Amino acid sequence: MALPPAVELRRRNRAALLEQLHRHGPQTRAALTEALELNRSTIGALATDLAESGHLQETTGQSTGSAGRPSTLVACVPRSITVAAVEIRADRLRFALVGLGGEVLERSESALEAGADPIEAVAVITGGTASAAAVASVPGLVDEGAVAHSTELGWIDRDAAAELEAATGREWRVVDTATAAAVGEWSRGDAGEARKLLYLHGGRGLTAGLVIEGRAQRGGSIQLGHIVVEPGGRECVCGLRGCLDAEMEAFGLADGIEDATLAAGMGDAAARDRLRRSGEGLGRALGAVVTATGPDEILFGGWLRELYLSTAAPVRSAFAETTLPHLRSKLRLRTPVLGDEGALIGAAETGFAAVFEEMR
Template sequence: MARPATEELRRRNRAALLEQLHRHGPQTRAELTEALGLNRSTIGGLAADLSESGHLQETTGRSTGSAGRPSTLVECVAKSVSVAAVELRFDRVRFALTGLGGEVLDRGELPLEASAGADAAAAATASLLDGAEVAEAVAAVPGLVSGGVVGHSSELGWDGTDLGAALAEATGRKWRVTDAATAGAVGEWSRGDAGEARNLMYLHGGRGLTAGIAVEGRARPGSSIQLGHIVVEPGGRECRCGMRGCLEAEMGAFGFTEAIETTTVAADLGDTKAREALRRSGQYLGRALGAVVTAVGPDEILFGGWLRELYLSSAAAVRSALAETTLPQLRSGLRLRTPALGAEGPLIGAAETGFEAIIDEMR
C-alpha cells in the first residue's frame, strides 16, 4: 500500500503533468521529463494513469528527421474536461465552451438590451450554455467584483449586483465570477505572449475603465482595480459615480467606446481637435497609471479593449505622464504594449480561470 505522502506526491505530479500539457500542448515523454524534472518511468506511470482516466492520449507525432519512426506525443483529450466561459459586455453576452488543452469546442453570442440586469444576462447565458455538462463555469464582467457580486460596473450600470446568484438560479450550477480585466491578464499570460511576466497588469477599455492583475498567471486576490475612478483632475468634471475629476469623466470614456476609431483616423488625417483629444486622454491615462504602478509595481502593462487604439495613438503622452508620476525604479523595467489575443483575452482568461481551479483540485 502506498504511503499517504507517496500518494500525495503522485497526485501533485499528475496535476503538474496535466497542467504542462494543457498550457503547452502535445509533447514527447522526453520533453515532459525535461520540463517537469521527473524521470522517464515516472512520466510513463503518470501518463498511464491520466490515459486511463480519459484525460490524455498518445498519438503518432512529429518526425525525427531520420529514417526512424516519428516520436510519440502525449496530448490532452479536449472533450474529457470542459469549462463554460462567458464575457458580459454592455450590449452582448459572449460564450465559449473550452476543452482541456485550450481547444474551443463551441462558441456563441447573444445581444443584451441596454441597461439589462443580472437576470437578463443570466437568462442569455443559460440559453448559450444549453444544458452542456461542464466541470467549471466562469463569467468575466467589466467592473469591481468580489465573490459573485459585482460591486460596481460603469459599463453595465450595476452596483451591488449578485450575478453569481442570478447565474446559479438560471443554470442550476455554481459560477465563478471575475472581472474582465483580471481575466484578460490571465488569458494573455496563459495563451498570449505574456508568459514571462511575473506581475502582469491588463487594462480593459469598454464603457468604463478597469484594470486587473495576474501574478505568474494567477489572479491576484482583490485585483479588481477601478482605473476609471482614479481622480486625475481634482474638482474636474462630474463623473457618473458622483465624484469629480475621475479618469472616465475627464477622458469621456463612455463616448470613446464608439468614437475611438473615428477619432484616431481623423487624427491621422491631421485633425487638430482629434489629435488634442487623444493627447489629453493619453496624458490622463498616464497619470492614473502612475498611481496604480506606484501601488502595485507591475512589470508589464497591456492595453486592452479600445485602450489599445488610444495607446497606439498617444503612447508618448501616456509614457510622459507616467514618468512624471512614478519613481524611476518602478518604471525602469516596465513594459507597455498591446495584447496578443486582442478582444479574445478576457473570454480565454475566464476559461483558463476554470481550468486552474480544476487542476488545483487534483493536487
C-alpha cells in the same frame, strides 16, 4: 478524510501531468519526465492510467526531417475536461467552451436587448452545456464572486456568483474582465515572462487587473476609470468629479475610437486635442496605479490599444512625470496579442486552474 499518502501522491502527479500538457502542449514522455522531475516509469504508469480514463492520447509526432522513427507525443484530449467561459458586456454576451489543452470547442456571441438581465441570458446560452467549471467575466470591481461596482453594466454590490448559481443550478466563478484578459495573455499570449502583469481594459469605462505569476489576486481588480485625474473636474456617473472616465469621455471613445484616431490622423485639430488630453489623463492615472502596484509589464487592451498606439507620446510623457524612475525604468508597455479573445481565454484558464487545484 485524509487519503493514504500513496493515493494522494498519485492524485497530485495526475494533476501535475495534465496541467503540464494543458499549458505547454503535446510533448514526448522524455520531455514530461524532465519537466515534472518524476521517474520514467512513474510517467509511463500515469500516462497509461490517464489514457484509460480518456484524458490523454499518444500520437505520432511530426517528422523532424532527421533519420529515425518520429518520437511519440503525449497530448491531452480536449473534450475530456471542458470549461465554459462567458464574457458579459453591456450589449452582448460572448461564450466559449474551452477544452483541455486550450482548444476552443464552441464559440458564440449573442446581443443583449436593452434592459435584459445578463444573468438570465447567461443561463440560456450555457443551458445545455456540460463542463467541469464555469467562469463569467464581468467588467468592473470584482471581489470573491461579488461585483462591487461596474460602470459598464450599471451594477452596484451584486453577488453575481450567487445569482448565476441560482439561475443555472451550478457553481460559477466570477472574475473581472481585465484580470481575465491578463490571465489569458500570460498563459496563452505573449506576456508569460511578466511576473506582475497589469492589464488595462477599455470597455464602456476603464478597468484594470493585476495578476502575479499568471494568477488572479484578491484586490487585483482595479477601477482605473474612477481614478481622479482632475480634482473638481467633470461630473462622473459614479458621483465623483474629475474621474478618468469622465475626463476622457470614455463612453464616447468606446464607440468611436476608430473615428477619433482617423480624424486626428487626417489633421482634425479638435480630435487631436481630445486624444492628447485623453492620453495625458490615462498616463497620469497609470502613474498612480503603477506607484501603488509596481508591475513589470502593462498591456493596453480593448480600445485602449488604439488609444495608446495613437497617443503614446502624451501617455508616456504624463506617466513619466507622475512615476518614480525605478518603477518605470524596466517596465514594458505593450499591446495584447490575443485581442478581444483574451478575456474569454483567460476566464477559461481561471476555470482550469481551479479544476487542477481540485484534482490535487
